Structures are given as structure tokens and as C-alpha cells.
Amino acid sequence: MAGSGPAQPLTSKAGGPLRGEAHAPGDKSVSHRSLIFGAMAVGKTTIEGLLEGQDVLDTAEAMRALGAQVERIGDGSWTVNGVGVGGFAEPEDVIDCGNSGTGVRLLMGAVATHGFSTTFTGDASLRKRPMGRVLTPLAEFGAVSIGRTGGRLPLTLQGAANPAPIEYELPVASAQVKSAVLIAGLNAPGETTVIEAEATRDHTERMLRGFGAQVSVEDRAEGGRIIRVAGQPELRPTHVAVPRDPSSAAFLVVAGLVTPGSEVRVPSIGMNPTRAGLFATLQEMGADLSIENAREEAGEPVADLVARSSTLKGIEVPPERAPSMIDEYPILSVAAAFAEGVTIMRGVHELRVKETDRIAATARGLEACGVAVEEELDVLTVHGRGADGVPGGGTVASELDHRIAMSFAVLGLAAQQPVTIDDAGPIATSFPNFIPLMRSLGAGLGLSAPS
Secondary structure (H helix, E strand, C coil): CCCCCCCCCEEEECCCCCEEECCCCECHHHHHHHHHHHHHEEEEEEEECCCCCHHHHHHHHHHHHCCCEEEEEECCEEEEEEECCCCCCCCCCCEECCCCHHHHHHHHHHHCCCCCEEEEECCCCHHHCCCHHHHHHHHHHCCEEEEECCCEEEEEEECCCCCCCCEEECCCCCHHHHHHHHHHHCCCCCEEEEEECCCCCCHHHHHHHHCCCCEEEEECCCCCEEEEEECCCCECCCEEECCECHHHHHHHHHHHHHCCCCEEEEEEEECCCCCCHHHHHHHHCCCEEEEEEEEEECCEEEEEEEEECCCCECCEECHHHHHHCHHHHHHHHHHHHCCECEEEEECCHHHHHCCCCHHHHHHHHHHHCCCCEEECCCEEEEECCCCCCCCECCEECCCCCHHHHHHHHHHHCCCCECEEECCCHHHHHCCCCHHHHHHHHCCEEEECCCC
16 A cells, blocks of 8 residues: 555656647546445446556455455456445455545445444555544444544444434535445435535536436535435446546646646546536636547546646635645646746645645645745645746655645656655555656656665
């Protein structure tokens, strides 16, 4: 799992322009859910384009531990023979979710309404992340948890033997918590309801419908949504074509925008409106970013992106946009470093409970590379240095966070001096071929011997 081996330092330096077509990996959010819902269906689900990063592979192994038959039949092609809603079996060993907060929280929802115990753990980063926000609603179903202080892993969850449906209003905008509640509600009689003040990514609702669940979504006049799921359905197996991940595409797009003379095409990217906030933000900054061939695949909007080197300007990013781009603020901060003027990002407090405190990690990395930043609880301000003005030359601590590592690998491609990332190992959790793919476009990325 990420962070368990020796560190792999990565050096990124400026070179020629980036040119070519770059295929981002499959969407991580959709990949996790396709395995879990396939395991809860009756019969064989086929999956095409599954992200084969470590996070998703850990979820596949968890499904096997719970009794489903999960098999890889080719590159990105998998089958899942499900056990049906309510059919999971008590795992014989601890379930290790590696680095994946999404994986562990969705899995907690999946077992919370089964009458057996499941113990979860993860890597050093995941063991620091608080789970209380998902354990609180799962307790309303009747699940009981015993873990470290603050609800941290390792943690044992005793599922409810006789679960009751719940109505839960999210205290924070979190697709992970929403999804955990909806998944738990599948094995509770009656109707489970989630109320969210701000709309979050809706992959769970879309995919559950595809598997035959009864899901309704109501927009509230005051904003946000009310989502209801009918319990104890018989989910039907289906074919899932996983779109390519917009969060992974973000690194390819920003690299094309900030590296002089570049033009990078990134095809077949998921453009779900609950995920596409970064691309709108980059366009507001003046990015030469084309969105072409818009279409729908497997119930998800998809398009091809073309990023060309651009003169960017600083802007203020409104807080209400945060749920649609919460994973993209580190790479947006890199774009902001090369912009003219100041970029202010509001509503980013959720980044403090990701794989690391991403606000702090991003700020430290930018400062190490000569970029002035101001960090508050819910605001990150970046003072842009312009297209040719980022000094670079620093060593950045990835802190076992794949997005921090990739963000500063991108920064080094257009900085005045090479940038070193202390450990590129975590990149494998979400984008296993990031380094060779970037090299194929012309990027100057070099791995050192593990230390």
C-alpha cells in the first residue's frame, strides 16, 4: 500500500513544450462504486475501463473478502459476480483500504446494515483521517463502532442486525458521507433519505439507478437536494463503462496550460457537472481550454479536452464551487502560481481532512518554490508570479498524498529551477502511469533511486 515502502524521489524540470494525446485513467469514484454495486447485485456485472490504481484494487480485494467473486479479465476489464443486497459475509481478516478515504467510507456504509463485525485499517495517511462524520449517520441505522480516538483507523464496525431506515441531513458537503448513507440504506427496509445543503457529486445516485435501485432526487428551493433510496431492492447486474477521471485529467490539462508552447489533448473525460468546477475556473482565468465532442456514455456526460499554453490571470473562486472541484485545489493553486495577479480560493476547509491537510501541504510546497501564499482555515490565497516567474528549486513533501505529488510535478515543468518531490510512490494510488505518460508528452520527469 502507498507509503509502506522506501521513498521514491521525483525531479521535475522545464524542457520543451508538451505535445500529444494523453489518456487519463478511469474515474476513481465510478470505479469504486462499480465494484461495490456489482457485488451487491445478483449475477455478473462487467466493467470496462476500471481504474487499476491501488485505491481501487484495495476495494476489489475488500469485495472478495465480503464474499463476491471479482476477477480481472484484461486491461481495465473486470467481472463481479455479486451476492445480492444483504448477502455479504463476515470477512475472515482485517480489510485494508490502503490510502483510500472514498473506499473505506463507502465500504463502511456497505457493511453497516449487516449483522456482523468488520475491522478496517489503512496506510499511515488514512489512519490519521477522521471517520466520525460517516460513523455518526451509520450509528443511526444501529451500527456500533470501536476505534481510535476521533474515530480513526484501525476501527471495528459492528453492523446492525435489524437496521431501520433513516433521514439524515449532511452537516458538511460530502459525497462520501452521502454515499455511505445511501449504500447502508439499501439493506434497510423502507426509505432512506439524505438532505444536502449543497449539491455534491452524484455518481452514487446515477449508478444505483443503472443497477435497478429506486432513487429519487429533488432539488430544494433554497439550494441543495433531497435524495431518497428504497431499501432492499434486487439490484440487477449491468455493464459499466467507466469514464476517464476529471480529477486525474486536471494534472494533464494544467501542465498543458502552464508549459510554454504546449498543446495537450485529453479525450473522453467525465464532465459530470458535480465534478467539472475546475475546468470552468480555468476558463475564467483565461485558459485556452476547449471542450469538444460532448456526449453521454453509460449515463455520464463525457467530452474531449484540449489545453494550450495560456496567459492566466488571478481570480476569486466562489465557495459554492468547492464541492464540484474539491480534489482539484492543489493543482489549481499551481495554475494560480503562474497567473498574473492574486487568486483567492474560498470554501476549501474540506481539504484539511483529505489524505493530508491539503491546504497546509499546498501552501508549504508553493512557499518552497518561491510563491507567496496566505493560508486561513477556509481560504487559500496564491500570489501569482506570471508565466515565467515561478522560481522553483525547492523540495516538496508529498506527505503520502498523490495529488500533492502530481501537482508539484506539474509546477516543476514550467518553473525556473527543477523541483524535487520527496516521494512519488503515492501517485500509484490513483494514476499508476502518470510519470511515463507525462514523459511521452515531453515532460522532464526523473525518478531517483528509492531512499
